Amino acid sequence: MKPVLQVKDVCKTYPPELPGGSEIPVLRQMDFTISRNSLTTLLGPAACGKSTLLNILAGLDEADSGTILLNEMDIHSTPRSRRTLVFSSQTMLPWLDVRSNIELGLRVNQVSAENRRIRAEEAIYQTGLSGYEKHLTMDLPPGLRQLTALARALALEPEILLMDEPFTNLDAQARLVLQKRLLRIQKEKPRTILFTTHDMDEAILLGDTIHLLSPRPGTITTSIPVELPHPRSHHAMTHPTFIQIKKQLMDILLV
Amino acid sequence: MLNNRTPYKGHSWLVLSGLALFFCLWCLFSYSGAVNPILLPSPSRVANECLRLLCKGVLLRFTLASMGRVLIGWSTAVLLAVPIGIMIGVSRRAAALFQPAILFARYIPVVALLPLSMLYLGTDNTQKCFIIFLGSFFQLVLMVASSMQAVPRDYVRAGATMGMANKQIFRHILLPCAYPSILNDTRITIGWAWTYLVVAEMAGAHSGLGFMIFRAQNYLATDRIFLGLILIGFIGVLTDYLFKMLIDVLVPWKKNI
Known part of the structure; x- marks a missing residue:
C-alpha cells in the first residue's frame, strides 16, 4: 500500500536570532513515511525540531530543502485544513462555546450548515464531549479543552492529523484519560496521525511506529515498529513487548 | 489581589x-x-451655590454644553481612531505609514495647540470639540493598535491550521479577540476627553463647566470652583460605571478571564 505521507531529506535552519549570531540548524535530513490509518509517534527531547517539522507539515512554516508528498502529491497542493494541527497550548477561542469552536473550522471552509452540524456532532460524540456543547471552553478543565481541540481537528476530516505534544501540558490523570480516548478513536475509526511526544510510555502505548529523534538538529536515529496487539489499553504497558521496546529505547537514550 | x-x-x-x-x-x-x-468653602456653601445655579438654570445648561462637547469630540475620535488603530495593528504597511506621524503628534501638548486652533476655527463649539478630539485621538489610535497586536499568536496559528485565509483570520480571530480591549480603550479615553474639555474651555468659552471654573477664579468664588470639580468627577465616575456595565453585557466571556 502506498504511504499517505512521504518526507524526504527535509532540512531546516533558522537564521541567527541576533545579528552576528550563528544559524540554528533544527532539522537535518528528515526521512520517513507514514502509512494510511496508522499512528506514528515522533519521540524526542524538547527543542529537537519536532514542532518545526509539524509546523512545516501543517503549512505554518516552510522547509529549506527536501520533498514532502501527501497522497503522492506535493504537500502544498493540499489545503492546510486537510493537514490540521493540534497544538500543545490552549488554542480554543474563549468567546465561542465548544460546538462553535468545532464548527468554526468547517464554516470557514464553506461546509453547509447541515453538514457542519452532522460533522460537529460526530466529532463531539467521538471525543466524548456530549453534554458540553454549550459550555464556553474556558469554563472546562484543561483535559476537556484539549479534547475540544481534538474534536475541532477531527471534524475537519484531515488526510493526516498532526498532533504536537497534545497531552504534554495536562496533568497526569487527564493525560491518561486522553490517551485512552485517542486509543478508542483509533479503534473505532482509525486515522492517519503523526504524534510528537517526549514521553516514552506515551510513544509506545499510542504508536504503531516510533521514530526516535536526535537532539537538535533533529534527525531520525532509530525507527521501531510497535507490535502490540490492537485494540490497546493501558494494560498493554505491562505487556512483554512494551517492556522490551522501552528497554531498547532506554539503551539507546542512556548510552 | x-x-x-x-x-x-x-x-x-x-x-x-x-x-x-x-x-x-x-x-x-x-x-x-x-x-x-x-x-x-464648606460643603453647605457648595450645596447652596449648587441650588442657586440650578434654579437660575445655568448649571444644567453648562453641564449639558460640556457633555455635548465631550461626546462629539470623543466620538469623532473613536470613529476615526478605531479603524486606523486596527489597520496599524494588523498591517505593517499601515503601521509604517501612520505610526511615526501619530507618535510625533502625540507628544505635542494639546494646550500648546490652543492658540492655533482658535486662529483656525474661532472660539465656537467646533474649536472646543476639536481640542477634545486632538487630546483623545492620538492616544486612542496607539492603544487600539496595541490591543490588536496583543492577540495571542497561538490563536492566529490555530486559525491558519483550520484553513483560514488572512481575511478570515482578521474576521474570525483578530477582531473578536481584540474587541473587548478596544472597548476598554475607548472607556479610558473618555476620561481624557474630560481633561481636555477643561483645557478647551480655558479660553474663549462662554459656557460649560470648565468655563464656570475659570470664571469663578476671577471672583474668588471657590464654592463654584468646587462645585464644578465635583460635578466633573461625578460625571466621570458615572460614565466609567456605565461603560463597565456595557462591556460586561457585550462581552460576557471576558469576565472570567
Missing part, C-alpha cells in the same frame, strides 16, 4: 467609608475654621 474580578463586590461599606472619610475631612477642615473659608 488574587481574586479581583469584581473588585468592590461585598465591600460596599468600604466604598462608602472611603468616600465618607474624604467628606469628613472636608467638613472638619472647613467647619472648624482651620482653613480660610475663601480657600476651602
Whole structure:
C-alpha cells in the first residue's frame, strides 16, 4: 500500500536570532513515511525540531530543502485544513462555546450548515464531549479543552492529523484519560496521525511506529515498529513487548 | 489581589467609608475654621451655590454644553481612531505609514495647540470639540493598535491550521479577540476627553463647566470652583460605571478571564 505521507531529506535552519549570531540548524535530513490509518509517534527531547517539522507539515512554516508528498502529491497542493494541527497550548477561542469552536473550522471552509452540524456532532460524540456543547471552553478543565481541540481537528476530516505534544501540558490523570480516548478513536475509526511526544510510555502505548529523534538538529536515529496487539489499553504497558521496546529505547537514550 | 474580578463586590461599606472619610475631612477642615473659608468653602456653601445655579438654570445648561462637547469630540475620535488603530495593528504597511506621524503628534501638548486652533476655527463649539478630539485621538489610535497586536499568536496559528485565509483570520480571530480591549480603550479615553474639555474651555468659552471654573477664579468664588470639580468627577465616575456595565453585557466571556 502506498504511504499517505512521504518526507524526504527535509532540512531546516533558522537564521541567527541576533545579528552576528550563528544559524540554528533544527532539522537535518528528515526521512520517513507514514502509512494510511496508522499512528506514528515522533519521540524526542524538547527543542529537537519536532514542532518545526509539524509546523512545516501543517503549512505554518516552510522547509529549506527536501520533498514532502501527501497522497503522492506535493504537500502544498493540499489545503492546510486537510493537514490540521493540534497544538500543545490552549488554542480554543474563549468567546465561542465548544460546538462553535468545532464548527468554526468547517464554516470557514464553506461546509453547509447541515453538514457542519452532522460533522460537529460526530466529532463531539467521538471525543466524548456530549453534554458540553454549550459550555464556553474556558469554563472546562484543561483535559476537556484539549479534547475540544481534538474534536475541532477531527471534524475537519484531515488526510493526516498532526498532533504536537497534545497531552504534554495536562496533568497526569487527564493525560491518561486522553490517551485512552485517542486509543478508542483509533479503534473505532482509525486515522492517519503523526504524534510528537517526549514521553516514552506515551510513544509506545499510542504508536504503531516510533521514530526516535536526535537532539537538535533533529534527525531520525532509530525507527521501531510497535507490535502490540490492537485494540490497546493501558494494560498493554505491562505487556512483554512494551517492556522490551522501552528497554531498547532506554539503551539507546542512556548510552 | 488574587481574586479581583469584581473588585468592590461585598465591600460596599468600604466604598462608602472611603468616600465618607474624604467628606469628613472636608467638613472638619472647613467647619472648624482651620482653613480660610475663601480657600476651602464648606460643603453647605457648595450645596447652596449648587441650588442657586440650578434654579437660575445655568448649571444644567453648562453641564449639558460640556457633555455635548465631550461626546462629539470623543466620538469623532473613536470613529476615526478605531479603524486606523486596527489597520496599524494588523498591517505593517499601515503601521509604517501612520505610526511615526501619530507618535510625533502625540507628544505635542494639546494646550500648546490652543492658540492655533482658535486662529483656525474661532472660539465656537467646533474649536472646543476639536481640542477634545486632538487630546483623545492620538492616544486612542496607539492603544487600539496595541490591543490588536496583543492577540495571542497561538490563536492566529490555530486559525491558519483550520484553513483560514488572512481575511478570515482578521474576521474570525483578530477582531473578536481584540474587541473587548478596544472597548476598554475607548472607556479610558473618555476620561481624557474630560481633561481636555477643561483645557478647551480655558479660553474663549462662554459656557460649560470648565468655563464656570475659570470664571469663578476671577471672583474668588471657590464654592463654584468646587462645585464644578465635583460635578466633573461625578460625571466621570458615572460614565466609567456605565461603560463597565456595557462591556460586561457585550462581552460576557471576558469576565472570567
